[in-house]
Amino acid sequence: MADKVLTVCPYCGSGCQLHLLVDKGQVIGAEPADGRTNEGTLCLKGHYGWDFLNDPQILTARLRKPMIRKNGVMEEVEWEEAIQYTAERLSAIKEKYGPDSIMGTGSARGPGNEANYVMQKFMRAVIGTNNIDHCARVCHGPSVAGLTYSLGDGAMSNSIPEIEHSDLLFVFGYNAPETHPIVARRIVAAKQRGAKIIVCDPRMTETGRISDMWLPLKGGSNMALVNAFGHVLVHEGLYDKRYVEANTEGFAEYVDSIKKYTPEYAEGITGVKAADIRAAMREYAKAPTATILYGMGVCQFSQAVDVVKGLASLALLTGNLGKPNVGIGPVRGQNNVQGSCDMGALPNVYPGYQDVTDTAVRKKFEKAWGVEQLPRKKGYSLTEVPHLILKENKLKAYYIFGEDPVQSDPNAAELREALDQLEFVVVQDIFMNKTALHADVILPSTAWGEHDGVYSSADRGFQRIRKAVEPQGDVKPDWAIISEVATAMGYPMSYANTEEIWDEMRSLCPLFAGASYQKMEDQGGVQWPCPTEDHPGTPYLYKGNQFSTPSGKGRLFACEWRPPQEQPDAKFPLVLSTVREVGHYSVRTMTGNCRALRQLSDEPGFIQISPQDATDLNILDGEIVAISSRRGRIMARAQVSDRVQQGATYMTYHWWVGACNELTADFLDPVSKTPELKYCAIRLERIADQAQAERDVHESYQRIRRQMNVHEAVLADKVTR
Amino acid sequence: MSGARNMLYRPTSRMGAADRTSAVASSFVVADGGQCIGCKACELACFAVHSQAGGIGASVGTVSVPVVPKVYVVRAGDAYVPVQCRHCENAPCAHACPVQAIRQEDGVVMIDEERCIGCTSCVLACPFGAIEVTPVYRAGHVVTQSGLTRHANRAALPRTAASKCDLCAETADGQPACVEACPNQVLRLAKGAVDSPPERRREVFFPRL
Ligand code: SF4
Ligand code: SF4
Ligand code: SF4
Numbered sequence: 001m002a003d004k005v006l007t008v009c010p011y012c013g014s015g016c017q018l019h020l021l022v023d024k025g026q027v028i029g030a031e032p033a034d035g036r037t038n039e040g041t042l043c044l045k046g047h048y049g050w051d052f053l054n055d056p057q058i059l060t061a062r063l064r065k066p067m068i069r070k071n072g073v074m075e076e077v078e079w080e081e082a083i084q085y086t087a088e089r090l091s092a093i094k095e096k097y098g099p100d101s102i103m104g105t106g107s108a109r110g111p112g113n114e115a116n117y118v119m120q121k122f123m124r125a126v127i128g129t130n131n132i133d134h135c136a137r138v139c140h141g142p143s144v145a146g147l148t149y150s151l152g153d154g155a156m157s158n159s160i161p162e163i164e165h166s167d168l169l170f171v172f173g174y175n176a177p178e179t180h181p182i183v184a185r186r187i188v189a190a191k192q193r194g195a196k197i198i199v200c201d202p203r204m205t206e207t208g209r210i211s212d213m214w215l216p217l218k219g220g221s222n223m224a225l226v227n228a229f230g231h232v233l234v235h236e237g238l239y240d241k242r243y244v245e246a247n248t249e250g251f252a253e254y255v256d257s258i259k260k261y262t263p264e265y266a267e268g269i270t271g272v273k274a275a276d277i278r279a280a281m282r283e284y285a286k287a288p289t290a291t292i293l294y295g296m297g298v299c300q301f302s303q304a305v306d307v308v309k310g311l312a313s314l315a316l317l318t319g320n321l322g323k324p325n326v327g328i329g330p331v332r333g334q335n336n337v338q339g340s341c342d343m344g345a346l347p348n349v350y351p352g353y354q355d356v357t358d359t360a361v362r363k364k365f366e367k368a369w370g371v372e373q374l375p376r377k378k379g380y381s382l383t384e385v386p387h388l389i390l391k392e393n394k395l396k397a398y399y400i401f402g403e404d405p406v407q408s409d410p411n412a413a414e415l416r417e418a419l420d421q422l423e424f425v426v427v428q429d430i431f432m433n434k435t436a437l438h439a440d441v442i443l444p445s446t447a448w449g450e451h452d453g454v455y456s457s458a459d460r461g462f463q464r465i466r467k468a469v470e471p472q473g474d475v476k477p478d479w480a481i482i483s484e485v486a487t488a489m490g491y492p493m494s495y496a497n498t499e500e501i502w503d504e505m506r507s508l509c510p511l512f513a514g515a516s517y518q519k520m521e522d523q524g525g526v527q528w529p530c531p532t533e534d535h536p537g538t539p540y541l542y543k544g545n546q547f548s549t550p551s552g553k554g555r556l557f558a559c560e561w562r563p564p565q566e567q568p569d570a571k572f573p574l575v576l577s578t579v580r581e582v583g584h585y586s587v588r589t590m591t592g593n594c595r596a597l598r599q600l601s602d603e604p605g606f607i608q609i610s611p612q613d614a615t616d617l618n619i620l621d622g623e624i625v626a627i628s629s630r631r632g633r634i635m636a637r638a639q640v641s642d643r644v645q646q647g648a649t650y651m652t653y654h655w656w657v658g659a660c661n662e663l664t665a666d667f668l669d670p671v672s673k674t675p676e677l678k679y680c681a682i683r684l685e686r687i688a689d690q691a692q693a694e695r696d697v698h699e700s701y702q703r704i705r706r707q708m709n710v711h712e713a714v715l716a717d718k719v720t721r
Numbered sequence: 722m723s724g725a726r727n728m729l730y731r732p733t734s735r736m737g738a739a740d741r742t743s744a745v746a747s748s749f750v751v752a753d754g755g756q757c758i759g760c761k762a763c764e765l766a767c768f769a770v771h772s773q774a775g776g777i778g779a780s781v782g783t784v785s786v787p788v789v790p791k792v793y794v795v796r797a798g799d800a801y802v803p804v805q806c807r808h809c810e811n812a813p814c815a816h817a818c819p820v821q822a823i824r825q826e827d828g829v830v831m832i833d834e835e836r837c838i839g840c841t842s843c844v845l846a847c848p849f850g851a852i853e854v855t856p857v858y859r860a861g862h863v864v865t866q867s868g869l870t871r872h873a874n875r876a877a878l879p880r881t882a883a884s885k886c887d888l889c890a891e892t893a894d895g896q897p898a899c900v901e902a903c904p905n906q907v908l909r910l911a912k913g914a915v916d917s918p919p920e921r922r923r924e925v926f927f928p929r930l
Contacts, residue, residue: 041904044762048769177758184758185904192756206758209799582760596765599788 015457064473106345107402112453130379146308152548173297228266347379352509605655766902
């Protein structure tokens, strides 16, 4: 009979709890558990997303042994050599160019909070730099920056179960059915309970379909629409005057900034009818409880932080904060984005969002970590890395841990060039991936299911993950690898287990101090803030409208709308947005190696286009097309959809042959440094010889798999299309 | 869940041998309203259950068979709807089958894979598009036809058979896998003509999208 191991799904940030069924040392199935957010349900990734643990090599091979590049080729070595080599090279670079020439990443995925804590400690205490960041930069960086400004915390103010009980859901640039099916379930349930749903999205989505009002705005016009919303609230007197007076600041400036954004003016920019803008805000203001949910349709623009602040202002204006079933929810896309932020894998804060420039805080960490002086200035952002290497010659080494930026970050060609220019690149991961092709050292680690730890769900919920099976091959937990490198560099680090790391972290973070392993065990999870041992955790933030801003008040904010940076023209007439697909996750190394998930959709991926554009370009549904931008050229399958507006296209970013990040631009939001992945100019071309195109796709897929160490036997045996 | 709905969830006649003889009306899985979010959890659950018989559903590794579910999530107008066999009382597919490979057993319309000749008559006859003719897999490998080859490269053709929802006949507990997997409780096992009051039935058959 199979054993059952209770753990948390490693995919989206919904934080669903599940049981892994283990028989003879292998996972053979998954069953939903009664978690706080999922209540006995799972989406398809939760049900069938464990197959990758068995290394089926469908897409890429697991990393099983440390490797060092010798004379240009990767050679397998023993751990001792790999650790020693990594430590020596890092020490030499630190010596020669200074600590700030080294950059490190956290990992928002499988490794968990403890590994992220150890990694940021390594970068700060051992290397001596705040150059640590992670892929939240490419997704919810603007939420952290924007919400921290407006409300004091960069996280969801509400909890996922509360969504169901809100009277109105205001969904902005967020496609829950594809990205968080279990949150989508809450939205459907809210609807069934009679909630009103308002959706702002250029594309018709499932949530749009069940909504009471769908506002199809033009891509890149977010700020204008949000300003117009504010205009309606203020000028129609719909806002909560008493609440604004008592709990917010900046109202006068706010009113000034939105003055020109009449619904009629915004209609010209956004394409949304003035009457609809008015109607939407009348509903939003009227609802006894209203929750804003938003996603990448807000964050992946070069004006993202402003829009986040603008959305928070709508909640502040209507008093929809500080009580149950209201608030603003940036729903985190990866299982542990919230966690890596919580653990301080960010260039400006220590664990628990404690400012690196705050002397008292720094002193506390210096003492605890036994370091004479921790770095005083903020570190670099992840998305600045290519520029820092290629243009400013500032970075020399990069320790990439549990991330695959060549696949997930914009402008892949530039990133590859940057990696190759570095003196030293460390990749620590579970699968061979596109970034590892540029590494000098590869350190293989254990995967989800093979180690213990804690994840933070999107709604600030700490939950335990547990080891279910023994890892195969010569691999180690991430925190152990980093500790060994630290020790070899002359800073002894040793932990017996993850709980020891967790307790060290808690002792330094007032926000998390009471969230012990035991409490997670007893309660199933703990939502932070949890300041003391007897505190049960916090489902919603800002109780009594006490905001965590310096003044304790919410800050209102609006600013001028700016159009996206790269506009379509005669040569590149269409706009590309990158999106996500329900059956796959992130860079796809995990889900792509799950038999069932992989078969639902496979290379080269799709590009969604409108029927009108398809007709104009003479492209049929299902045909392979060539897509190019100023930065690259790829192939993908056309998916003609009447849910898409003319001139707009959408691609999921999981594909290796149809890798849309070869096309995307690296224009950044000035504050959060998040790239404008939702808007770049492309061209679509028909390919006359479809049979040849299919062969080309197949061949490039096979070529990539060969690079990814997939066994020749596996390659020969199988048809991969 | 409301009382009316619970009624529709009543365990089917396949639960125990004693019940079986009394079963008349067919059971079938229906999709409720326009709540489906198109997430395909049902498709995968269906595939996983049915490939267990082929020896691969619960196993792991590199065995590769196409995901061919017996429930299809399709776009209907603006909405997604999962479509599968209705287990018709007067099943057109069975009438169309020239070799009597389709029979009704305890309210479940079943296809005998062994007997099926893959002639696609049932595919054409089914008004819901619930049947596909698919290659037959055993233990993760496609079963081939000994005599019939593709002329150009002389490769043996796969043996194919009609495939459709059989209400998870091969599972022990009688609860269809799709019903259990759906995170939105879109699907439920209905006992068609007998149990449901007419107004409820209409809603079941013509969900308000
Ligand atoms: S992917 Fe997300 S919604 Fe699906 S089971 Fe995992 S945590 Fe839940
Ligand atoms: S396959 Fe089609 S025709 Fe046959 S019983 Fe099912 S729904 Fe009716
Ligand atoms: S599992 Fe449920 S919500 Fe998902 S596609 Fe199937 S019926 Fe629809």
